[in-house]
Amino acid sequence: MxxxxxxxxxxxxxxxxxxxxxxxxxxxxxxxxxxxxxxxxxxxxxxxxxxxxxxxxxxxxxPPARPSRPEACGLRHLAFRVTDLDAMVAHLQREGVACEPIRVDEFTGSRFTFFADPDDLPLELYEAPAR
Incomplete structure (x- = not known):
């Protein structure tokens, strides 16, 4: 299996x-x-x-509120893979969606950022090469 x-x-x-x-x-x-x-x-x-x-x-x-911060045990966030992080961040910002500053994953060297959905669910954009 x-x-x-x-x-x-x-x-x-x-x-x-x-x-x-x-x-x-x-x-x-x-x-x-x-x-x-x-x-x-x-x-x-x-x-x-x-x-x-x-x-x-x-x-x-x-529906009852689910705490996102401080971080609690359980599912932390949902990450979406993108090939052009800068373009996606610019798109979100044009739509009024705030993004955290872009960071670099210390282990993979890939860039990423976090933002939130309308219910403050933490979402991530993770830049990875196209498959």
Whole structure:
């Protein structure tokens, strides 16, 4: 048995329309399917990245806040691979998304930065060569 990769990551949004706009329009993820689940009063949006990995965006009425800072045990952040970090940071800044200063990974030499989604979920851009 072996793992083949990450199929999807699930994110719960407090404001579905705002988060949908962020992930689709600003980050450019492609919509696979969008469904309203009446029994749960919840939206489920399936999004695809260029490498075919997926992000599921959910909405639920009154989801509890999840602390991001200080860092707590558990999933820390979601990182997206990019080939042109400067261009992506410039795009995010034009959209009003603040990015931390670009840093260099001391072990790989790759450049990266952090930013946040509309619910303050920490996201990372990690510059890596195209495959």
């Amino acid at each position: 072996r793992l083949l990769g990450i199929h999807h990551v699930a994110v719960i949004a407090s404001d579905y329309a705002r988060s949908r706009d962020f992930y689709v329009r600003i980050l450019g993820l492609a919509v696979i399917a969008e469904n309203y689940r009446d029994a749960r009063d919840s939206w489920k949006l399936d999004l695809r990245l260029p490498d075919d990995s997926q992000l599921e965006l959910f909405s639920f009425p009154n």
